Amino acid sequence: MNRPELLQAFEATWPPLARESLGPFTYRDEAGGGSRVSAATLDGALTDPALDEIEARFAKDGRDALFQIRSGEEDFDAALDVRGYQMFDPAACLMAPLGRFAPAQAKDGYVSWPPTAIQREIWAEGGIGSSRVEIMLRTRAPKCTLLGRLGDTPVGTGFVAIHDRIAVIHALEIALPARRKGLARRVMSIAADWARANGADSLALQVTRANTAALALYSALGMEEVGQYHYRTKILTGHP
Structure with a gap:
């Protein structure tokens, strides 16, 4: 339920x-x-x-x-x-307590606000257009964007916001050349670190069942289906 x-x-x-x-x-x-x-x-x-x-x-x-x-x-x-x-x-x-996520490494990326041009480009390449970015901009909850890097190259992004101690990740997108290199896992850790620092105690998201690779990743991170x-x-x- x-x-x-x-x-x-x-x-x-x-x-x-x-x-x-x-x-x-x-x-x-x-x-x-x-x-x-x-x-x-x-x-x-x-x-x-x-x-x-x-x-x-x-x-x-x-x-x-x-x-x-x-x-x-x-x-x-x-x-x-x-x-x-x-x-x-x-x-x-899916949902998990923040304690299940390993701390992020500084080299893996950082949080920022508002979304940058490179983040918008990564989202756009993944089919996340300006209408969805507008949703991020008007969200009133505590929020930030996530920027993941491989070396010095920004290749991943996402959006996270908090409501009632639940941090929710939306629009997690890794650029095609950077996929299957562990970056999504590390971006999740960046999100968890920010969530802990801003009073949350759990991390949640929604994912289509057709996205079997993402479901496998989130399960490996200890996230459990709650609805x-x-x-x-x-x-x-x-x-x-």
């Missing part, structure tokens, strides 16, 4: 542009920011009229209906399946 405080930390450290309550749902809107900040979630009792209402809201806003379904929401998932929604991007929520989710969407016809 997803822990409520962890879900709150994910939202606080990677916030949507706009969110509002719509019956039992939370409706989010984020132009170009990805599924996580654009999906609606169920936070109350599901009814067919409530589902009709939020589908109508998506259509009114000219958007394809998109929902995130979390652990324990099997009935909601089944209701969307009956309505023709397709599932995609199953993901795991899961996936998305369902249905392309609506007749809207602009």
Whole structure:
């Protein structure tokens, strides 16, 4: 089961542009920011009229209906399946106490704020564009970026922010030529050091199950699965 405080930390450290309550749902809107900040979630009792209402809201806003379904929401998932929604991007929520991470070495990189041009380039090469960087910029939680190096060359970056003593890593990206050289592990240590220094006691992240290499790395670092989710969407016809 997803822990409520962890879900709150994910939202606080990677916030949507706009969110509002719509019956039992939370409706989010984020132009170009990805599924996580654009999906609606169920936070109350599901009814067919409530589902009709939020589908109508998506259509009114000219958007394809998109929902995130979390652990324990099997009935909601089944209701969307009956309505023709397709599932995609199953993901795991991972977490570990900071004591499981080895201290970072100064040569491996450092933390900084705001994002630099080279960090933006590394993100862009990995498909993390300006819309996601804007999310980092508006996050109100204590935050920093991570810059990982091989020798004197910056080749890795990420974003980390803290909510309620949980440090959450987002947008961890290693440049293609530098992958499989242990840099991601070392960047995680940089994040853990910063989190300890800023009052956190655990480190968390979300990763798609298709990213088997990342799942193996995080498991080797002692991170454990504490929740899961996936998305369902249905392309609506007749809207602009």
